Amino acid sequence: MTSRSNPYNWQHHTPRHPVHRGTPVATIAGHLRRGAAVKVIGGRGMGKSVLLQQLQAQLLQDAPGTRVLLVPGPPEESTVAGAVRDLAARLGIRDLAAPRMDDLLERVLDGSTTRLVVLFDEADQYVTAGDGERGAFARSWFNKLEVTRKQHGTCFDLVFAGGIGLFYLESEVGSGIVSRAEPCVLDPFGPAEISVLARSFQEDGRSLDDICLETLRVMSGGIPVLVTYGLEHLWDAASPSVQALEQIFGVFRERHDGFVRAARSSVSQRGRLDAPWRVLKVVREHAGSVPMRRLRDACALQAGEHVSIDPEQALKLLRAAGLVRVEGSMLADPAAAWPIASILNLPELPASSGDPIDRLIQDVCAALANLRRVGRDFHGKSGLLEEQVFSSFIAAVLAVLGWETEREAIQVAGFTDVKVRLTRPGLDGHALIETKIWRGAAHNQGIQEQIDDYRVSDSLHGIAVTLGVRDASGWPEAYERMCLAGRSMERLPTPPDLVGRWRVQQTDPDGRVWRTDHLVVQLPKRR
Numbered sequence: 001m002t003s004r005s006n007p008y009n010w011q012h013h014t015p016r017h018p019v020h021r022g023t024p025v026a027t028i029a030g031h032l033r034r035g036a037a038v039k040v041i042g043g044r045g046m047g048k049s050v051l052l053q054q055l056q057a058q059l060l061q062d063a064p065g066t067r068v069l070l071v072p073g074p075p076e077e078s079t080v081a082g083a084v085r086d087l088a089a090r091l092g093i094r095d096l097a098a099p100r101m102d103d104l105l106e107r108v109l110d111g112s113t114t115r116l117v118v119l120f121d122e123a124d125q126y127v128t129a130g131d132g133e134r135g136a137f138a139r140s141w142f143n144k145l146e147v148t149r150k151q152h153g154t155c156f157d158l159v160f161a162g163g164i165g166l167f168y169l170e171s172e173v174g175s176g177i178v179s180r181a182e183p184c185v186l187d188p189f190g191p192a193e194i195s196v197l198a199r200s201f202q203e204d205g206r207s208l209d210d211i212c213l214e215t216l217r218v219m220s221g222g223i224p225v226l227v228t229y230g231l232e233h234l235w236d237a238a239s240p241s242v243q244a245l246e247q248i249f250g251v252f253r254e255r256h257d258g259f260v261r262a263a264r265s266s267v268s269q270r271g272r273l274d275a276p277w278r279v280l281k282v283v284r285e286h287a288g289s290v291p292m293r294r295l296r297d298a299c300a301l302q303a304g305e306h307v308s309i310d311p312e313q314a315l316k317l318l319r320a321a322g323l324v325r326v327e328g329s330m331l332a333d334p335a336a337a338w339p340i341a342s343i344l345n346l347p348e349l350p351a352s353s354g355d356p357i358d359r360l361i362q363d364v365c366a367a368l369a370n371l372r373r374v375g376r377d378f379h380g381k382s383g384l385l386e387e388q389v390f391s392s393f394i395a396a397v398l399a400v401l402g403w404e405t406e407r408e409a410i411q412v413a414g415f416t417d418v419k420v421r422l423t424r425p426g427l428d429g430h431a432l433i434e435t436k437i438w439r440g441a442a443h444n445q446g447i448q449e450q451i452d453d454y455r456v457s458d459s460l461h462g463i464a465v466t467l468g469v470r471d472a473s474g475w476p477e478a479y480e481r482m483c484l485a486g487r488s489m490e491r492l493p494t495p496p497d498l499v500g501r502w503r504v505q506q507t508d509p510d511g512r513v514w515r516t517d518h519l520v521v522q523l524p525k526r527r
Contacts, residue, residue: 007200008232010225013049017200019193019224021051024184025058028159031182032059032117035154039123039178040161042186043266043321044259045225048161051186052119055159065114067091073122078130078137080144087118101148109155117157124165124266127173135173142169146177163266163320164273167313188222188322188340197224198231206240211386215242218377218385218393219249221342223322226252243407246392249343250399263344267321273307275299279314283324283337287373292333311335325376341374343396350401356422357461360403360431361517364463367397368521369497371467375523383469384437384523390467391417391435422460429460438468438520441482448483448504451516462516472522476500479520489518497521 007016024040031038042048049072056068075086081099088096093107108116120126130137149156160166160178170179189197194217201208208216216234220226230248237244253260268276278298283290295311312331318324323345327336339345351362371378371393378385378393395405395418404421418433434451436444444466451462466479476491476499489504499520506514 004200004204006232006235008228008235010229010232014053015050015228017197018050018054019189019196020054021047021186024051024186025055028055028184029058029062031184032157032159035157037149037158037177037181038160038184039166039181040159040184040186041163041166041316041320042161043163043223043317043323044263045223046186046188046320046322047224048186049121050224052121052159052161056119059117063115065112066117067108067113067115068117068119070119071121074125074129074137080137080140083141083144101144102151105148105152105156109152115155115157117159119159119161121161123160123162123169123178127165127168135168138169139173139175142173142175142177146175149177164269164317167309167317168307171309171313172307183316185316185320187319187325189217189224189227190222191217194222194227197227201231201235201240208234208240211388212240212242212245214380214385215245215389215392218341218389219245219343219396221322221340221344223342223344226342226344242388242392246395246399246405246407250396250405252343253346253400260344263321267317267323271304273309274302274305275309276314276317279311280318280323280339283315283318284339284370284373286334287338287375288336289334290337292331292335295335338376339374341371341377341393343400345374346370346397346400356424356427357431360398360420360422360461361463363398363401363403364394364433364465365495365498365501365519366401367394368465368467368519369495370397372497372521372523376525378467378523379525384467387417387435387437390437390465391433394418394433394435394465427460429458431461431463432459433463433465435465435467438466438470444479445482447518448487448516452506452514455514459514462514464516464518466518466520467523468520469522469524472499475520475522479518484518492517495519 028038040048040051052070056070059066059068069090075082084099084101084104088104091108096103126138127135145158160181166178169175194213198208198213216227216230220230230245233248234240234244268274275298279295282294282298299309299311299314301308315324315326315330315337319326323340325338325340351359353359353362398405398420406419417435420431422429422431432451432454434447436447438444447464451464479500484502484504487504489502492501492503494500499522502518504516508514
């Protein structure tokens with residue numbers, strides 16, 4: 001165990017080891033230098049507050065005569081006068097004669113200070129602040145900011161950070177300054193940024209290997225707050241391993257359902273704006289090549305809805321929430337969009353079958369279908385990632401769906417990939433899941449024997465999962481020939497998004513029947 005205190009806190013806005021987002025900070029600073037307002041678009045936990053802190057430091061360092069004010073949220077008094085008084089107090093001005101922006105700027109721009117940049121965090125909260133009509137305070141306050149900016153030009157610059165609230169400020173409130181502001185959409189952390197954030201483990205003498213870092217990236221989707229969550233809980237684990245990450249993220253949605261709901265509300269709000277979730281469903285169905293017609297259909301207003309959104313706006317919100325990756329123009333037809341692998345992008349409902357074995361197989365098939373849709377995230381520089389990453393992802397999906405999963409040594413055969421508890425009245429045992437990357441006969445032909453070696457007295461069923469990138473044409477025949485030849489087996493109907501499914505049946509010397517389902521799925525980089 002470590003002797004150092006835990007350096008990670010996923011609930012905190014000022015991390016001890018922040019990852020510097022050099023490119024977004026430089027881009028925003030460039031927009032401000034040429035006189036443009038900026039809107040930083042990011043969903044829950046995407047690091048907007050930390051980015052604004054970094055931007056504040058950068059602007060103070062690079063621009064002499066510039067004063068930068070970070071406003072964490074709406075004022076207590078939700079009126080224009082209250083907002084001006086709040087800014088004055090934050091600027092250290094206590095004797096402002098009247099709560100007017102012109103007077104405030106005259107006091108700030110006193111010779112040594114030639115420019116004021118205000119960074120408004122939590123822009124979403126302005127939409128619901130104040131009494132009366134929704135957005136009335138935001139409309140009045142943001143209109144006042146726009147008028148003031150027109151009068152003072154580049155002496156007064158603005159940055160707004162938020163998620164779905166920025167969309168409302170543009171479309172529902174009708175804020176001109178927000179709609180014209182230059183957009184900066186925050187993307188999830190990549191491998192390099194996650195490695196930087198995990199550097200404390202190296203300093204503590206417990207470096208995370210590449211497989212562990214890749215598993216962390218896949219489980220978290222690179223969403224900064226979820227990366228931090230994984231590192232925080234991994235720090236106190238007995239061993240910083242992929243198995244530990246599997247357990248950490250497998251229970252996240254159950255323990256922190258409030259965060260999951262908040263993350264979803266930064267994209268879509270039930271009864272007001274449901275279209276982004278319909279767009280996400282379309283992206284999952286057509287990963288990599290999403291027809292614009294389907295996106296427009298998903299955005300069409302349905303009964304009870306009164307807030308409209310177009311495909312570009314919906315994709316932008318999903319991208320900012322770390323749920324979708326888009327390459328090229330969001331107006332392209334088809335759109336090059338993929339769902340991002342993460343615990344926020346997993347199947348949400350377990351199978352409905354009453355038999356636990358049938359239900360488990362259906363849930364594993366759902367997990368594999370999800371793997372296919374987010375397949376790009378499982379490709380590394382030299383092909384598919386390590387088998388352990390896939391095993392952990394499958395185990396986390398099953399845990400989210402309510403299954404009790406674990407890994408433990410079985411007899412002398414070593415560690416099975418995933419062990420799943422199966423219980424019902426009169427039934428108590430487990431199923432074994434073995435995961436393999438398709439590399440040909442030498443690597444794959446012994447998968448049934450490997451599951452057989454793991455089998456013990458209370459093993460009730462086996463599931464062999466094979467993942468690969470080869471074309472589905474001819475693959476089922478090759479799999480049968482290399483892995484199932486000479487066995488009593490039947491080819492079963494292939495579930496959606498899979499290449500093939502078979503069931504092998506064996507009888508042991510005691511007369512007990514032992515069945516293994518073989519599932520094969522293709523994970524192409526592109527469709």
